[in-house]
Amino acid sequence: MVAVVLSVWPLLVLLGAATIGAAWWWAVTGDHGLVLLTLPFWKATVLGLIGSFALHESAHVAFLRRCPGVTSITLERTALRVSVAPTGVLTPRQAALTAVAGPGSCVLVGFSLWATADATLAPWYLMHGVFLLPPFGDGMALVRSMRAAHRSRRPSSDVDATGRRRDPA
Template sequence: MKLNPVPIGDVSMTLAIRSLLGSVRVPAAALAAGFAVCVACAVAGVPAILPPALWLLIHASCLLIGFVIHEASHVLGLKLAPGITHVVFASTLLRFSVIPMGSLVGWQAALIALAGPLAACVSGLPLALALPEYAFHWWFFLHSLFLLPLFGDGRSLVKGLITWRGQVQLLQVDS
């Protein structure tokens, strides 16, 4: 995976969201292709396939939207942190993340680690209140699991809490 640091001053929320949406293009394309095949089958004489295909499309879209909200919230937190110089938008087929470069104090790292999962969880609240029987909100609420130390956000949270007033080691930009 090639890392291309972007100066934090050049990062707008539009750029961040475009980068994050670009990161999910392969799963989104696979989802769209699968849905198109289901629609073609429905038109060709198997209409019973359309409702489950639509159900899958909505659930998978909630999953992808939750991740975009999660990572965009990290970007917003990083833009507010004065020690951050660059960010990297990194992605693989099944993962995408925002990697900060520069320096953070422990409490800043803890808050930024919390920002992504909390934003995704809060984004699921309107769905939980409006359509509780469809369980779309769980795709957003499951982001709270990323606060476990097994995941990067959880490790950053623990590291930030342990070094509350101290510097947290981040990647540095090569000069």
């Protein structure tokens, strides 16, 4: 969760400044309208953006912890991305389920939000289904695991669980 917050800190600073400005306006004029306008942005940022990505990565970690071949899990953070990287051995099935766990958990929460609690937050979670497309990390991992599963059914496979060729030496 902290890594996700650190990735969006400029947005949080901007929202904080807007809220302080709105609170100042309220104190000076007695008009609390601007403060009320900042609340939906905080809700979308904290519960939608940060909450959905924290759930996404937490679901990957929760599934990876159940895989006996995984020896450690590393959190990788760049300016635009937060992801987890396992160290160890995953079967093609485990790699595919791990790839689906993050977006899948968000999509399930998104549908439940849409149906029961808050339809304004649902799109933040439902949009995580896009990450299963091949241009994204989860989608690429899913394709690699399906290729590895297909190749491992052939005799004398020279492909590991991630779909990469093994070094013959």
